[in-house]
Amino acid sequence: MTTRPFHHGNLRAVLLEQAQTMLRATGTDGLSLRELARQAGVSHGAPRSHFIDRQALLDALAELGFDRLTQAVQSAVDGADSARVAFDHVARAYVDFAIEDAALMELMFAAKTSARPGAVQDAAGRLFGALDDVMGPSGPDADATARDTFKLLFGATMQGIAALVASGRIARVQGDALVTAAMTMLLDSELGRRVVTRR
Structure with a gap:
């Protein structure tokens, strides 16, 4: 049994x-409250004081994942002097x-948005808000639907590239080359020129 010291709080x-x-x-598939308690070195009932059931645990993990990815996006922008960079x-x-x-990313996007609790939806919204910030100010005449389309295309493309690398279908160096090519195509597209206002 794992013996990890922690404070109740x-x-x-x-x-x-x-x-x-x-x-x-x-x-x-391997996540259960009972096994989590065993791995964390606490009583079987301890996790239920924070997660009423397994789905609550999965939702909490999804929320945490969105927040971690949002922080990574925000940190990545620091010091960038152009939209391309x-x-x-x-x-x-x-x-x-x-x-x-990869498993956390799959969990984050596994369920339909309408089925997720408010906290998970809010966390996903913060991620898309961070991506919106990278695009630059929208302005009064901005096409919100077009901006959302760009963000979804960005996310889908990057997750697709990551899935190819994670599965071993392509090498990481090939994945890096695909990222470069994909961003050039997205930013130079008619959609990209229209909605990315950051210079």
């Missing part, structure tokens, strides 16, 4: 940290996250 954080470790090792950094941070935490 940070049990939830300890459980989520352990759950992320388990998720990387076994995927969602900013998106290059953000794209690589996005792909790094999706490769290193």
